[in-house]
Amino acid sequence: MSVKFTKDHEWVKVEGDEATVGITAYAAEQLGDVVFVELPEVGASFGQGDEMAVVESVKAASEVYAPVSGEVTAVNGDLEGEPQKVNESPDGAGWFVKLKLSDKSQLDALMDEAAYKAHIS
Template identity: 75%
Template sequence: MTTRYTEDHEWITVDGDIATVGITAFAAGQLGDVVFVELPEVGRSLTKGDEFAVVESVKAASEVYAPVDGEITAINDALEGEPAKVNEDPSGDGWFVKIKLADASQLDGLMDEAAYNAHIA
């Protein structure tokens, strides 16, 4: 499995042709306490750059963008009752959606961990 990162602080971990997407620990830390996550419908088609979720902290709402093209195959329903999972475990239990990749080559345009760490440094 490979994990890639976007400049907008989404992470994407790929297993076969299914990718799991969430926001990074850095992004969660910047947002502060997450109080609500609005997730898309399963089955929705995404084009890279589409706004597909909204994270609400006490103070503000922030959009989350699709890192690649694809179709939503699952959403993390647990966030509805426990949005704080995004702060507690952003790269694990705090995942947002699973996407069936339309074009795996798009991953090549995203950052690896070292590049992302340099991006937020």
């Protein structure tokens, strides 16, 4: 399983042709306490870079962009009642959506962990 990152602070974990998407710990830290997450519908399709979800904190609202193109196969319904999971476990229980990848080659344009760490430092 590989994890890739975007310049907009999303992460994507790929297993086969399914990608799990969330926001990075850095993004969650910058946002502060998350109070609301708006997720897309299962079955919705997004192109790479499309606005896919919205996360609201006590400080700001921020868009979450699709790091890769695909169709939503699952959303993290736990975030509706427990949006703080985004802060508590941004790269685990705080995931946002799962996508069926439509173009795996898009992953090549994303950063690996070392490049992302350099990007935020």
